[in-house]
Amino acid sequence: MRIFDEATLASALDYAGAIAALRAALMTDFDPADDPTRLSAPLKHGEFLFMPAEIGSYAGVKVLTVTPDNHEAGLPRIQGSCLLLDSRTHRPLAILDGAALTNLRTPAVSLAGVADVLTRRFPEGVSMTVFGVGVQGLLHVDAARAVVPVSSVNVVVREPGRGAEFLAGLADMGIPGTEVVGSSGEELVAALQASDLIVTATTAQEPLFPAEAIPDSAVVVAMGSHSPDARELSGALLARSTVIVESRHTARDECGDVVMAIAEGALQMEDTLTFKEVVTTGAAGVDPERPVVFKTSGMSWEDLVVAKTVYEEVGL
Template identity: 75%
Template sequence: MRILDEATVTAALDYAGAITALRTALTSDFDPADDATRMSAPLTRGEFLFMPSEIGAYAAVKVLTVTPDNPAAGHPRIQGSCLLLDSQTHRTLAILDGPAITNLRTPAVSLAGVSDALTGRFPDGVRMTVFGAGVQGLLHVEAARAVVEVREVTVVVRRPGRGEEFLAGLSVLGIPGTEVLGGDGSGGDSPDLTRALEQSDLVIAATSAAEPLFDAAAIRDDAVVVAMGSHSPEARELPSALLGRATVIVESRHTALDECGDVVLAIADGALTIEDTVTFKEVVTSGGAVLADDRPIVFKTSGMSWEDLVVAKAVYEEVS
């Protein structure tokens, strides 16, 4: 049995490799609609999250703890491990660092779902706008670079200076960056935000927001939008009007209805039906042919167990 820590996971697989592994899995007989259900259980000071899956020769379960008070005490909010098994004998093959798998998997999924659109629409590179100055925002920029050149990035924040660390990370990557405020003080988008969105080819929403982050009218018809921050049927980062005029990609339709407020609330508003959506698997197996050329593309993700298994398998095979 191998024990693969954060450094080993990070060194073994980059975003390009993770994107390829995810897309390859979707070209097999596996259908995410058949993936095992994610589960949770309460803890005194947080909760357990259980993410089981089985594909071919491998089975896996990622077990994480979410401890809201930890950051104030200097500890990670999310901790845990991913257990990789032989699916025939259930022999343990490896224990991998859970947050490292999550930080690799999450941006890789986002970009794997929209890579056909990005390379087809923007072969010369993209201008990005990222909502959220946390870890996932910058990781999504890194993952985007595995698909297409990133020419510049705007980070949207609620308070001046919140994007300082994000911008420092962009500088290390050699990418020009700008911070803008999301609101204008009266509940509307700031002029700087509207201008940034009108110029953006790729928009990433990586926040804990429960209400739409921007006005749908600012999104161009050729833009690509990924929303991965909210994981509740009652919360959304995107306005219904955007989903109503976009091609909407979901990881699976049942997951979208169970966990994705952007989709659930757009349906409730009458802007969308679940039958209007296309799945991650349909996008990959068609080479992007199911994506209309004259509409924005929205990929709403919440994460699924099979994605952790695929990334863990790729890491394990790389180091074995």
């Protein structure tokens, strides 16, 4: 059995490769609607997440811990491992670093779901706004570069100076960045109105910005929560947008942005498009006159696809 650490994953597969692998899986007869819902169990200082999946000749399970206070100890909030198996014999094939796999899979999913829209609407590149200075915010900028050029990035923070590390990461990529302070002020609204791609990667419980600040041409990726009672986006934004979900059962179980918009009468589940529908049709169902919202929470099959691709790239 092979053991793949963070360095092995990074050298074996980049964002472009992960995006391509996810989209290729959706072009087969596999349907995320058949993927089991993530299981969770409480821990004294956080929670366990169990993510099993099976596609073709592979099966796997990713076991993660989510520990909100880990930042105080200088440790990642999410930790764990993924076990990759042969689906016929269930022979263990590899163990992959769970956090590294999550950090590769999550931005790749976000960009795989909106790649067709971005390349159609913004062939010359995008200006981004990112909410959240954790690891996922900067990784989403890096992943976006695998789809379209990124000309500039605003990072939204609560307090001045909190975006310093994020801005340093942008500088390393050669991308100009600006720190925007505030949750609803004129500076934030102006930044959003000038943005093409907005990523929300926070632990927020309530909407981060007013719906009217988002231009009709914009693409919004909301990936910060996996709870039915937490949201980053308002129902008013989802009401005026084409809404994409990873699967409808996952959205119903885990995505508060969708769940609460439906409860408010702003959205109906049958009006959403699924990740598979968007990829297999080249985003044919996306209204060109409306914003696009892709709400993700992460699904087990996505980790399996990326894990098996890494395994095959390294060598069986």
